[in-house]
Amino acid sequence: MAEVEPVSTNNKDDMQEEIPGVMTTSTSAISDFLKKTKAQDLINWGRKNSLWFTVNAMGCCGVELLSTGMAHYDTDRFGIIPRNSPRHADVLIISGYVTKKYFPALKRIWDQMPAPKWVIAFGDCAISGGPFYESYSTRQNIDEVFPVDIYVPGCPPRCEALIQAFYELQKKIVAKKDKGTDY
Amino acid sequence: MDAKAIIDTLSSQFTGVIYDAQVESDIRILAKVKNENVKDICQYLKEELSFGHLCCELGVDHPERNEIEVVYVIGSYEHPVVLTLKAILPRDNPEIESVVPVYWNANWYERETYELFGVKYLNHPDLRPLVLPQDMLGEWPLRKDYKGFPNKTAKNLV
Ligand code: SF4
Numbered sequence: 001m002a003e004v005e006p007v008s009t010n011n012k013d014d015m016q017e018e019i020p021g022v023m024t025t026s027t028s029a030i031s032d033f034l035k036k037t038k039a040q041d042l043i044n045w046g047r048k049n050s051l052w053f054t055v056n057a058m059g060c061c062g063v064e065l066l067s068t069g070m071a072h073y074d075t076d077r078f079g080i081i082p083r084n085s086p087r088h089a090d091v092l093i094i095s096g097y098v099t100k101k102y103f104p105a106l107k108r109i110w111d112q113m114p115a116p117k118w119v120i121a122f123g124d125c126a127i128s129g130g131p132f133y134e135s136y137s138t139r140q141n142i143d144e145v146f147p148v149d150i151y152v153p154g155c156p157p158r159c160e161a162l163i164q165a166f167y168e169l170q171k172k173i174v175a176k177k178d179k180g181t182d183y
Numbered sequence: 184m185d186a187k188a189i190i191d192t193l194s195s196q197f198t199g200v201i202y203d204a205q206v207e208s209d210i211r212i213l214a215k216v217k218n219e220n221v222k223d224i225c226q227y228l229k230e231e232l233s234f235g236h237l238c239c240e241l242g243v244d245h246p247e248r249n250e251i252e253v254v255y256v257i258g259s260y261e262h263p264v265v266l267t268l269k270a271i272l273p274r275d276n277p278e279i280e281s282v283v284p285v286y287w288n289a290n291w292y293e294r295e296t297y298e299l300f301g302v303k304y305l306n307h308p309d310l311r312p313l314v315l316p317q318d319m320l321g322e323w324p325l326r327k328d329y330k331g332f333p334n335k336t337a338k339n340l341v
Binding site: 099100135136137140 | 314315316319322324329331332333334335336337338339340
């Protein structure tokens with residue numbers, strides 16, 4: 001696969017463009033300040049109620065992921081909405097085995113997601129390799145690469161388990177224990 | 184035609200090229216073929232004997248004999264017979280003529296046999312790895328002396 005040259009947008013000249021009526025900054029001083037105040041609780045309340053997830057069904061667990069987003073389980077009622085673009089999403093669900101060929105693409109999906117973002121390892125394959133734990137073609141130990149917040153065991157886990165995982169993630173966000181934000 | 188008639192026709196058409204032919208049962212024939220002639224035989228099977236369906240194509244590694252077998256399983260919609268052809272290649276340089284010009288669906292089978300066993304298909308239209316990444320080319324994971332299996336790096340095992 002052809003590698004795309006990473007284009008740095010973090011240099012000073014790019015960031016300090018003039019937008020009329022808008023002050024731009026290239027530091028995270030404001031969000032760092034807010035983290036110490038009560039306002040963060042309000043922000044977290046908003047974040048926990050709009051956990052949009054990427055639809056990348058990878059292994060057989062992906063089927064459960066898809067049906068969780070559909071009408072029968074209707075996660076929209078919790079604000080958990082499937083998004084087709086990683087740029088709209090907050091939660092990456094690693095749903096199944098990560099083959100060596102798919103790994104660079106998954107990495108790129110993760111890089112495209114805007115922070116704050118969270119990872120759920122869904123299924124035995126994402127946790128430990130599952131039935132493929134000795135395989136030559138799968139990438140093992142995904143939790144070393146992505147900051148996984150919630151592990152959902154099962155082969156495949158049920159849709160209810162995924163809803164439970166979102167619930168646990170919401171609890172973690174409210175408790176400020178999640179790995180998506182540095183406190 | 185029944186199995187016996189098919190194998191007789193085939194052997195008389197390709198004397199010396201098809202050997203060790205065996206009628207395993209009423210519906211299965213097993214035969215070995217010389218690897219230079221695989222494409223001609225497939226052409227003949229498809230055009231004259233109406234064996235129009237390549238069910239699968241695969242490799243088998245035999246390190247003790249220093250051989251890689253390429254197996255063609257060919258079915259027909261007219262005869263109640265499934266034909267298994269085996270071509271035997273040397274293990275250090277397995278090369279064989281591609282049958283994609285005859286059976287187009289062999290394309291992905293051959294790409295997969297290439298990436299897993301290292302069988303080089305001559306005149307294949309697009310011989311790239313199918314499901315493995317490009318940098319695993321040359322490891323040939325399904326050969327029996329492959330060192331990367333079992334992969335013992337997984338933690339978190341229960
Ligand atoms: S955990 Fe089981 S169901 Fe899920 S991707 Fe792995 S093998 Fe498939």
